[in-house]
Amino acid sequence: MTDQQDLAIRARGLVRRFGDLTAVAGIDLDVRRGTIFAVLGPNGAGKTTLLRMLATLTAADAGTATVMGHDITTAPHKVRASIAMTGQFASLDEDLTGRDNLVMLARLWGFRSGAARARADELLAAFDLSAAARKQVKNYSGGMRRRLDIAASLIVTPGVLFLDEPTTGLDPSARQGVWHLIRQLAGAGVTILLTTQYLEEADQLAERIAVIDHGRKIAEGTSRELKAATGSGFLHVSLADPGQCDAAAALLMQHLGGSVQRSPEGAELSVLAGSATAANAALAALIEAGFDLTDFRMGAPSLDEVFFALTGGPDRAKDGKRNTTEAMT
Amino acid sequence: MTDAAAQTARMSPADTAQNDVTIAALRQVAPPRAPGPVSNALVFGWRAILKFRHVPEQLFDLVMTPLMFTLLFTFVFGGALAGSTGDYLQFFLPGILVQTVVFNSVYSGMGLSTDFQKGLFDRFRTLPIWSLAPFAGLMVGDVMRHLIAGGIILGIGLILGYRPEAGFVGTALAFALLLTIGFGMGWVFIVLGLLVRTPMTVMTLGFTILFPLTFASNILVDPATMPDWLRSFVAVNPVSLMTTALRGLMAGTATLTQVCLALIAPVVLTITLAPVVLWLYRRR
Incomplete structure (x- = not known):
């Protein structure tokens, strides 16, 4: 049991319903101070609702939570004084300049106008936005908006920073930039709770990952633990001819049992082998049957495989990705 | 530098200067002493004023309709309705001021709806501020809008030959009443702004309510010639x-008595709708 003083967020049995839909169906969460914690799940899993409850934007129907030691229900004002939230869509005033947006927020925090301007300029410089400081936000690119939005959350250093899908809709280089920033923030001692539907993002950034689906937490741990829980000793096989996938998969299943995962883009098959001896026998059988292998290796499952195993197959996850693209267009 | 280029530059190990700046900005910054509600409200008012500077087009929107009304009605219908354009203007100008303020009270509802749509209110609500401060800011914007639009219409009227018999004091009192009217009417559209998802719908609904209300009034003509049912x-x-x-x-x-009758609607609207606004806002 972690010492409670050490926890930035402690949630027990959080529930939120919207009419007949139970968006969050009883979630427990412990987030240690100064760490990056990722909530991973497909669209509609309840990630955003969970975050909004912790950020006091949505009331919980049941359960309790404290953020930086303050109860979200009985002391929301104290919670607000120690958090910042960057939502899925840049919450900025598009008509104002980037600088005006930051100055406005700094003054709402109580900085006098001179100090507010100084803090705004400092943040603009830090986020590489000085050149665009006097442009209206409506003229910013997606990456610039996201940076300004995160800067707006850092006027006063928050105890906990909530980031709701911080890189959704960003191009790869802008995404790298935001990741870099998140690591720097964590380095500065800010606890970060982020939601994501990108496994790679959770893998790259977070010390701990909670996988949620249908409003429930279905697994939690470090990325390594999650991979280990799904089973080690995975055999990955790449075929020269993708057309042979079905036949090869059938043969692997016959030798090793269990289900064979197929990579979505290429002709890679992954299957739980159990032991190196069993894997060796299966490989020999493949070669004997005349399959042309370009590569094979033993290893831990990828986080994708963990995710599919936990949420019930790649079909649903693909579904989630398709919805995201639609939502972004 | 393009956005992507800036990102790439940040990622390269050579660019440590940018890193240093970033780290400096991320030092622990403690919140200053918590500001009071008035200070919060003034910041939102400042935002409303900034909007005038950044979006000067909105002044055009504010003034164009009443200006067209003034010119059209005075010169096209004025002679026929009141015998001479000068006499009509004298009758019509105070009315068009009321119409202007009533129409422009739609704007704060639209602004509110926009803020909600953009998620800006989510940010305001995660700040430790007086929860009604954003609304107070809307009111400041309203007052500014009413003063600017009213001032321009009055100015045009004076140029065209309108003369307020009560002079400066009377005009100042009239503007005080105008602001009260605008304040009262504003609640209707703030409620709409909280209920309706898109700013355009707020505007359409607003004008659906306001057009019959302003035309079936004594703004444009003396109601003496209207049928009985309409006159009542x-x-x-x-x-x-x-x-x-x-x-x-x-x-x-x-x-x-006249002034008190005019104040009934703004007062009743404020008393009934302010709690509704609070309730809707807290629930949303």
Whole structure:
């Protein structure tokens, strides 16, 4: 049991319903101070609702939570004084300049106008936005908006920073930039709770990952633990001819049992082998049957495989990705 | 530098200067002493004023309709309606001021709806501020809008030959009444802004309510020639009561009763809708 003083967020049995839909169906969460914690799940899993409850934007129907030691229900004002939230869509005033947006927020925090301007300029410089400081936000690119939005959350250093899908809709280089920033923030001692539907993002950034689906937490741990829980000793096989996938998969299943995962883009098959001896026998059988292998290796499952195993197959996850693209267009 | 280029530059190990700046900005910054509600509200007011600077087009929107009304009605219908354009303008100008303020009260509802749509209110609500401060800011924007639009219409009227018999004091009192009217009407559209998802819908709904209300009033013509059923509506239409009081104030003939009748709607709207706004906001 972690010492409670050490926890930035402690949630027990959080529930939120919207009419007949139970968006969050009883979630427990412990987030240690100064760490990056990722909530991973497909669209509609309840990630955003969970975050909004912790950020006091949505009331919980049941359960309790404290953020930086303050109860979200009985002391929301104290919670607000120690958090910042960057939502899925840049919450900025598009008509104002980037600088005006930051100055406005700094003054709402109580900085006098001179100090507010100084803090705004400092943040603009830090986020590489000085050149665009006097442009209206409506003229910013997606990456610039996201940076300004995160800067707006850092006027006063928050105890906990909530980031709701911080890189959704960003191009790869802008995404790298935001990741870099998140690591720097964590380095500065800010606890970060982020939601994501990108496994790679959770893998790259977070010390701990909670996988949620249908409003429930279905697994939690470090990325390594999650991979280990799904089973080690995975055999990955790449075929020269993708057309042979079905036949090869059938043969692997016959030798090793269990289900064979197929990579979505290429002709890679992954299957739980159990032991190196069993894997060796299966490989020999493949070669004997005349399959042309370009590569094979033993290893831990990828986080994708963990995710599919936990949420019930790649079909649903693909579904989630398709919805995201639609939502972004 | 393009956005992507900036990102790439940040990622390269050579660019440590940018890193240093970033790290410096991320030092622990403690919150200053918590500001009071008035200070919060003033910041939102400042935002409303900034919007005028950054979006000067909105002034055009504010003034164009009343300006067209003034010019069209005065020169096209004025002679026919009142014998001469000068006489008509004298009758019409206080009315168009009321119409301007009533129409422009839609804007704060639209602004509110935009803020919600953009998620800006989520940010405000995660700040430790007085929860009604954003609304107070809307009111500041409203007052500015009403003063600017009213001032321009009055200025045009003076150029065209309108003369308020009650002079400066009467006009100032009339503007005080105008602001009260705008304040009261504003609640209707703030409620709409909280209920309706898109700013355009707020505007469409707003004008659906306001067009009949302002036309079936004594703003444009003396209701004496209207059919009985309409005249009885016009007589109790709050817009008519406001217009009568405003005419009286600017002509120096207003009675206390007239002013009180004009204040009924704004006062009733404020008393009934302010709690509704609070409830809707907290629930949302």
